[in-house]
Amino acid sequence: MGTFLETHGSELNERQLAAVSQTEGPVLVLAGAGSGKTRVLTYRIAHLIYDHYIPLDAILAMTFSNKAAREMHERVKHLLGDEGPARLPWISTFHSVCARILRLHGGRLGYTSDFAIYDDADQKSLMKDCMEKAGISDKEIAVDTILHQIGEWKNKGKFFDEVESLTRSSFEETCAKLYKTYTEEMKKVQAMDFDDLLLNTYRLFKEHPDVKNFYQDQWRYILIDEFQDTNELQYNLLREMMNSHRNICVVGDDDQSIYGWRGAKIENILEFDKEFKGAKVVKLEQNYRSTGNILKAATAIISKNQMRHEKTLWTNASDGQKIRLASLEDDREEAHFIVGEMKRLMEQGVSASEIAVLYRVNSLSRGFEEECLRYRIPYQIIGGFRFYERKEIKDILSYLKILLNPSDIMAFRRTINTPLRGIGATSVEKLEGLANISQNPIGVWISQWDAIPITGKARDGISQYRDIMAWGLSEVESRDSLVDLLIDLLKKTKYVEVLEKLGTEESKERVQNIEELLSAVQQFEENFREPDVTEGSLLRRKLRAFLEQVSLMSDIDGLYETAEKVTMMSLHAAKGLEFKVCFLAGMEEGLFPSARSYDSYEKTEEERRLCYVGMTRAKEKLYLTRAERRRVFGSINFCVASRFLKDVPMSAVETVREPAESSGSDYAWRPRIQKSAAQSQFANDFDFDQRVQSDEDFSFRKGERVVHPSFGEGIVQKAEFLGADECLSIAFARRGLKKVLSKFVTKL
DNA sequence: ACCGGAGCGCTGACC
DNA sequence: GCGCTCCGGT
Numbered sequence: 001m002g003t004f005l006e007t008h009g010s011e012l013n014e015r016q017l018a019a020v021s022q023t024e025g026p027v028l029v030l031a032g033a034g035s036g037k038t039r040v041l042t043y044r045i046a047h048l049i050y051d052h053y054i055p056l057d058a059i060l061a062m063t064f065s066n067k068a069a070r071e072m073h074e075r076v077k078h079l080l081g082d083e084g085p086a087r088l089p090w091i092s093t094f095h096s097v098c099a100r101i102l103r104l105h106g107g108r109l110g111y112t113s114d115f116a117i118y119d120d121a122d123q124k125s126l127m128k129d130c131m132e133k134a135g136i137s138d139k140e141i142a143v144d145t146i147l148h149q150i151g152e153w154k155n156k157g158k159f160f161d162e163v164e165s166l167t168r169s170s171f172e173e174t175c176a177k178l179y180k181t182y183t184e185e186m187k188k189v190q191a192m193d194f195d196d197l198l199l200n201t202y203r204l205f206k207e208h209p210d211v212k213n214f215y216q217d218q219w220r221y222i223l224i225d226e227f228q229d230t231n232e233l234q235y236n237l238l239r240e241m242m243n244s245h246r247n248i249c250v251v252g253d254d255d256q257s258i259y260g261w262r263g264a265k266i267e268n269i270l271e272f273d274k275e276f277k278g279a280k281v282v283k284l285e286q287n288y289r290s291t292g293n294i295l296k297a298a299t300a301i302i303s304k305n306q307m308r309h310e311k312t313l314w315t316n317a318s319d320g321q322k323i324r325l326a327s328l329e330d331d332r333e334e335a336h337f338i339v340g341e342m343k344r345l346m347e348q349g350v351s352a353s354e355i356a357v358l359y360r361v362n363s364l365s366r367g368f369e370e371e372c373l374r375y376r377i378p379y380q381i382i383g384g385f386r387f388y389e390r391k392e393i394k395d396i397l398s399y400l401k402i403l404l405n406p407s408d409i410m411a412f413r414r415t416i417n418t419p420l421r422g423i424g425a426t427s428v429e430k431l432e433g434l435a436n437i438s439q440n441p442i443g444v445w446i447s448q449w450d451a452i453p454i455t456g457k458a459r460d461g462i463s464q465y466r467d468i469m470a471w472g473l474s475e476v477e478s479r480d481s482l483v484d485l486l487i488d489l490l491k492k493t494k495y496v497e498v499l500e501k502l503g504t505e506e507s508k509e510r511v512q513n514i515e516e517l518l519s520a521v522q523q524f525e526e527n528f529r530e531p532d533v534t535e536g537s538l539l540r541r542k543l544r545a546f547l548e549q550v551s552l553m554s555d556i557d558g559l560y561e562t563a564e565k566v567t568m569m570s571l572h573a574a575k576g577l578e579f580k581v582c583f584l585a586g587m588e589e590g591l592f593p594s595a596r597s598y599d600s601y602e603k604t605e606e607e608r609r610l611c612y613v614g615m616t617r618a619k620e621k622l623y624l625t626r627a628e629r630r631r632v633f634g635s636i637n638f639c640v641a642s643r644f645l646k647d648v649p650m651s652a653v654e655t656v657r658e659p660a661e662s663s664g665s666d667y668a669w670r671p672r673i674q675k676s677a678a679q680s681q682f683a684n685d686f687d688f689d690q691r692v693q694s695d696e697d698f699s700f701r702k703g704e705r706v707v708h709p710s711f712g713e714g715i716v717q718k719a720e721f722l723g724a725d726e727c728l729s730i731a732f733a734r735r736g737l738k739k740v741l742s743k744f745v746t747k748l
Numbered sequence: 749a750c751c752g753g754a755g756c757g758c759t760g761a762c763c
Numbered sequence: 764g765c766g767c768t769c770c771g772g773t
Contacts, residue, residue, distance in 0.1 A: 064763075095763050120762085194763050262762065361760055366764090383762085417750095424750045456749075554763060572761045594760060610761080633758075634764055749773105756768080 004050035008079070012036075012043060019249075019282040020044045023052060023221070026276035028269070029251040032313045033298070033616035034289030034578065037251045041223055042072055044249060045089065046079040048221055059089035060241070061223040065554045066093055068225060068576055094234055095194060095552050098201040102192070103533040103544070105211050109200055113533050114405045114544060116191040117551035122410045123147065123193045130181045136174065149175040150182070154195040155233050155263040157202055159183075190407040190441075198233050205240040216243040226576075227252030227272070231263035246276065254309050255302050258572060258610045260602065266307065287313045287616075289578055291320025293652040294622050298615040300649050305605045323622045323648065326657035327641065330629040331364075335371040337657055338583050338625060342377055342566060345581060345621075352378055353561065354580035357568045358614050360592035364585060365568050372566065382569035383555035392499070392510040393517055397550065399489055403472045404543045406443025419498040421461030427454055431462070447473055468492050475539075482542045483522045490514070521546065571614045582618035584611075587626040588639035611644045624648070625657075700728055705748040 009017055016036055019029045020043045031037035045061060048054040063069045072091050090097065103113045118126065127143050149172065153163050160179040167173045186192065192200060205212035219241060224230065227250035230238070242248055250272060257266045273279045287295055295313050302308070328334040342355055357368050362384035372379040387393060395418050401411035409432070416431070417423040431454075435442040446462070447469035454462060471492065475485055490496050496514060499507040524546050531545050556573050567579070571592075586592055593607035615622060624645060630637050700706065704716045706728075716728050728742050 066763095093763070197763085259762075261760075363759075363764090420751085422750065426749065458749080552763065556762095570761060596760070631764090751773085752771095754768105754770085756766105758765095758767105 004047050004079075008043065008046070012039065013286060015282050015284050015286075016040050016043070018280075019284070020047055022280050022282075023048060024245075024247055026246055026272075026279035027249040028227075028272045028276075028279050028281045029249065029284060030269075030281065030309055030311060031251055031253055031284040032287060032311055033253065033256065033613070034287040035284035035313070036286075036288055037225070037253075037284065038068075038072060038075065040284070041225060041249075041251055042075040042079060044223065045072075045076050045091075049080065049085070049089075054221060056085060056087055056089040057218055058220040059223070060097070060219040060221070061089065061091040061225070062094050062097060063091070063225040064093060064229060065576070066096070066552065066557045067554070067559065069093055069096075072225070093552065093554075094230075094237075095197050096548075098197040098237075099548055099552065100532070101201050101204065101211075101215070102197065103531075103548075105204055105208070106200070108204060108208050108211065110187055111192070111200075112190055112405075113535050114190065114540070116189070116401055116405050116408045116411070117197070117548065118186070118191045118193045118410065119551065122191070125410060126185060126189075126191075127178065127182055130178050130185055134178060134181060136178070141171065141174065146175050146178055150179045151195055151263070153179065154199045155231050157199065157233050157236050159199065159203060188407065189409045190405050191410075195233075198237060202233060202237045202240060205237070212240060215241060219243070220245055220247055222248045224248070224250045225252070226256075228254050228257035228266060228269045229259045229264040230268050231259075232265050232268075233263075235265065235268050248276070254307075255305070255311075255609055256575060256613050258575065258606060258613060260606045270307070270309065283309075283311050285311050285313055287315045287317075289619050290315065290616060291317050291620055293319050293322055294615060294618050294620075297323050297622070297648045297652045298612050300652075301608060301615065301644060301647050302612040304647060305608055307602075307605060319652075321621055322654040323624060323652055324656045325645065325648075325653050326623060326625045326655070328625065328627050328657060330636075331367050331627045331631055332371075334585060334625050334627040335367040338368060338585060338623070339371040339375050339377060341583070341623065342581075343375060346377075350581060352564050352566045355566045355583075356574065356577075356579040356581070356617065357566065357583045357585055358571050358574050358617065359568075359585045360571055360594060360610070361586075362570055368568055368585070378563075378565040380558075380560060380563060380565045380567055382559050382567060383573045384570075386555060387513070387516070387558060388550055388553065390510075390513055392495075392513055396486070396490070396495065396514065396517060397547070399472070399493065400486070400543060401547060402443045402469070403476050404540065404547060406441035406447075406469075406473065409442060412442050412446075416465055417461065419493065419495055421464055422457035423461040423465070424458065427458040427462070430454060443469055443473065476543065477537050477540070480538045482525050482539060482546065483518065485539065486518060486521055524549070571610050574617050575613050578617055578619055580619045581621040581623075582614070583623040583625060584614045585625050586630075587624050587642040587645055588630065589642055590637075591630070591639070592642055592644070608644070623656075624653075700742055700745075700747070706730060706745040707748055 005021065012020060013036075016039060019027060019040045023044070029037065029040055031040065041061065045059060048059060049056065061069075061072060063072060069091050073088055076088060076091070092100075099117065102109075102111065102115070106113060106115060124143050124147065127147055128138060131138055131143065131146070158166070160176065160183050163176045163179060167176050186196065205215075220243065222238070222242060224238065229252070238248070250269070252269050254266055254269050257264055257269070260266065273281050290298070292315060295315055299313060326334075326337055328337050338357060342352075345355065346352060359365065365381050365384055369379065369381060388397070395414060398411040398414035398418075401408050402415055405411070413428065416428055431446065432442065435445040438445045446466055449462065449466045468489075472485075472489065475488070479485060496511055499511050525542060528542055528545065531541065533544065534541070536544070555569070556577075559567065559577075571584075592611070593604060597603035597607045626639065626641055626645070628639060630639050700716050706716060716730055728745065730745070
């Protein structure tokens with residue numbers, strides 16, 4: 001047997017091989033869409049282990065989603081074969097790695113290993129409390145605005161004690177103050193938010209060099225996937241993790257950077273070779289995924305961006321089918337068209353699992369879902385309403401959370417009156433106040449509740465809750481099985497019983513969801529492997545691992561690739577995936593690109609990258625669809641074709657559907673190729689910015705600032721006649737592009 | 749003092 | 764179209 005590379009090197013192209021074999025020093029792999037970056041990462045890991053005898057613990061690979069981590073895991077395992085080691089290196093998400101480190105060493109920062117992980121909702125709720133205490137109304141300053149500012153600081157690696165001196169306005173001063181109270185409060189309830197996981201690890205390394213040195217010595221080879229989406233804090237954290245060997249391999253594609261809004265710094269990848277002098281840069285430009293036409297179109301879109309590493313994807317594959325453009329009357333027609341095409345493709349033998357519908361905002365999934373239900377097309381929706389975000393699931397998980405971490409105030413609030421026990425807001429507030437005085441974790445305190453000055457209905461409810469808590473807290477220490485605990489918990493709380501008594505369709509579904517949760521727990525338990533945090537009883541360790549997995553689970557982790565189902569998801573969620581057939585729906589101005597991107601060039605570029613990501617998901621067939629009218633918030637909006645449609649080269653597309661003249665949804669749909677694209681409705685929309693009519697015909701000109709009674713301020717994009725009425729397309733600052741009659745707007 | 753109904757206002761993408 | 768807030772009924 002030769003070395004790993006001798007045996008497997010031929011499975012790599014020249015550039016991939018170069019990236020894999022350069023094991024020492026910094027390496028930047030600029031991997032275009034579909035160019036085999038996961039292949040590079042996995043082969044590199046296998047090469048390190050097999051040919052360089054690098055111990056597993058010395059390798060750290062970080063990805064963005066658990067799904068990507070799992071996939072990488074599987075593939076490395078497969079590459080190493082049966083003779084490979086039983087264990088594998090750390091391949092995990094940034095957040096999971098941090099959580100793991102903090103469970104082990106969080107004590108240095110005043111955290112127990114049972115700390116809770118707060119999601120956005122919990123975070124917001126806790127901040128509201130802090131604001132109330134500080135006497136700041138959320139009507140003065142929105143919670144989101146404050147959290148955004150604090151998030152920005154955290155992202156820069158600034159702890160609350162460092163920002164007080166940096167504040168430059170009264171707003172920032174307020175934020176700094178709230179940052180402090182929020183942090184203290186989070187510590188009190190033993191919780192960390194997503195940013196805290198990163199920031200606290202960073203602080204841990206900064207403030208405790210012994211911990212840092214331990215990990216630095218351990219990790220001699222670091223690999224980062226999706227490097228274009230790392231933020232400043234992740235980048236700095238990475239520098240802390242790295243030892244003097246600087247054996248770091250980052251893989252990414254600046255053209256696929258789509259998380260600027262959560263602080264991703266595209267400069268991290270654009271300037272990597274400057275930051276890491278002597279870095280080897282490898283460009284992967286051969287695409288193995290898509291046909292020529294799809295690549296041609298995607299390349300045309302992305303080449304409009306200024307901020308990028310120049311690279312050109314190419315393929316050996318044929319041009320393949322042309323990209324299909326479909327412009328439909330309204331959103332219902334759009335859904336109808338897409339589902340009709342799906343049906344047709346499936347009849348031709350395309351598997352449902354190879355078809356995806358991608359959209360900019362999750363709210364679009366509803367329409368497609370309804371249409372799929374109507375035509376009995378099996379589907380799965382990724383994101384949006386996640387399983388673990390359902391009320392009944394959150395309720396039950398909260399019981400588990402408070403048993404693990406009795407300080408968890410959010411879990412307390414969720415459970416205290418669930419199911420309804422007649423304990424209202426006033427009583428809850430009183431209880432929280434009393435628990436506060438007692439200095440005990442609220443769950444522990446209430447489990448010992450005795451003679452508390454609360455009377456009436458609430459009193460009975462509280463004693464019921466007390467009994468459940470007292471029982472649960474002792475069970476956690478004494479028994480082993482998580483499923484059993486959960487089943488008994490459901491009995492004790494009468495949660496399912498109450499739902500069943502309701503007997504509605506909705507409650508039946510909830511019971512089903514709970515059953516699904518039970519089987520998920522069971523499955524988790526069967527595969528449970530001891531984590532390196534060995535503190536506490538077995539059940540406690542399981543609980544800790546399970547709740548962490550749930551908290552850090554991403555939308556995409558719920559994707560079942562084996563399922564014979566059509567997949568629907570946001571464009572963001574689609575990153576890293578591929579499908580034989582992709583529908584990009586809702587290609588309309590204001591929706592995609594998002595109206596919120598209009599105010600800056602950078603945001604527009606990010607939208608374009610998102611479009612690029614979406615298009616390059618398709619292997620063989622790509623559809624771009626739009627609706628002329630769309631229901632938003634219940635009212636109808638007139639929509640203009642997305643500028644991205646205009647950027648698609650005519651030679652790579654064909655128009656398959658235009659709005660029928662007759663309206664109504666009962667028309668018989670059949671796919672047909674109509675007029676050439678140049679004559680089509682699309683063409684009219686395409687050049688809307690060049691073909692602004694001569695100014696004198698209209699009372700408003702392009703570029704004029706106007707105000708509309710309900711849409712606010714905007715800028716005229718286009719004027720046209722609708723019969724005798726003058727119709728304006730206006731880009732509203734707050735509402736995006738809309739068509740309105742000129743009599744409703746006034747000049748500014 | 750709690751619960752359920754009616755009305756208002758708004759929603760981007762995610763670990 | 765949906766979730767959160769206010770208000771009147773028990």
